[in-house]
Amino acid sequence: MTVGTPAPGTVTFGDDPDLLARVLRVYRPECRYLRSAAVTVAGQPRDGGTAGVCGEFHIPRSWYIDDTGHFNAVEFNLCYNQMIYFLLAKSVREKAVRPFDTWSMDDFWARQLPDMFIVDFRSTFRRRMRGRRFWGQLDLVGVTERDGGNGPLVLLRTLCRFGEEETPACRGEVRIAVRKGPPSPR
Template identity: 30%
Template sequence: MNSFTDNCSVPSTVPVPPIFQSDILTPYMEHTTYLKKSQIILPNNEQTDEKQSYLIKALGEFSIPESCYIDDTGHFNSVEFNICFNQISYVMFAFAFKHNIFNSVLKDWKKKGLSYESFRKNQLSSMLIVKIEGKFLSNLASDQFWGEVSLKKILFRSDVIYFYTDIIYYDKHNGKSNGSVVLAYNPNLNKRTT
């Protein structure tokens, strides 16, 4: 049973506790932690038509006071697109693993070693970007903006799970960027290389 998704007739929004988010983003140096706060949106379980376009969604507020790798460009760029995607998706997947959100997708999820503990242990080594596409539709101010990542589809191939996601970033001045990212998750990858 999952208290967040059981009997949910409307999408539910769950704020991510700051301590949880901070713990998940521990691998990032403080000046590269651009995600300031986040929330998870869980879908309406009663909706079975095409309108339900995601399995889980995360919303985040970001701020990049200064670039971690280059002088200030004055705008959001592709490296920051990637870093922000990584941060919000790590939080979303950690939340999903912690609260067993994916158990309904694969009944023997935990038998395959797909637990929160496994995710945390292998967070950096087992979650790989297979494909990333980004479009910069209008100049996005990097001092304050928001991002939404939506998990659209999960595909299983042997020991690898592919997560198909969409991402959109926007600011209060109509700045906008969007794209899609395919992730491969293999909790056994770390075991093969050691």
């Protein structure tokens, strides 16, 4: 995938294999599809800026079904999750995106599974994609905070796409809710 020239004021954080390995530890080894990732931040998403992650994926074989011959919604969701976790972990580590710039890495690890929820998930497949080696891109395009009834929440609006060629084969729009209070007990 070709990435254009970054806008002025854009900060890029290159591949971080150690952080990626730690982020993916919550997955079974055969489901760690994200192989490398770089994060770019251009302003604050809560103020009209964006933060994004571009990644390279490899799915050697399906772990839950006989080979379908194509990238499907289950794999889309898993790859999306791995990118958003990495984007948020890198944002915490680099103090790059508000409100996660006030979190410690321990805060992130405590919240990674119990306090991050997909609240709206939409995916569109425009053409067949084999889905063995491919790229993915996720952009965090909006951040809002509110009281969720069970405590304060950070709501994230994201756009993502996956492809094997320059043009994406599929796209998605996903909203995430993150609990902002003390981490949930596991």
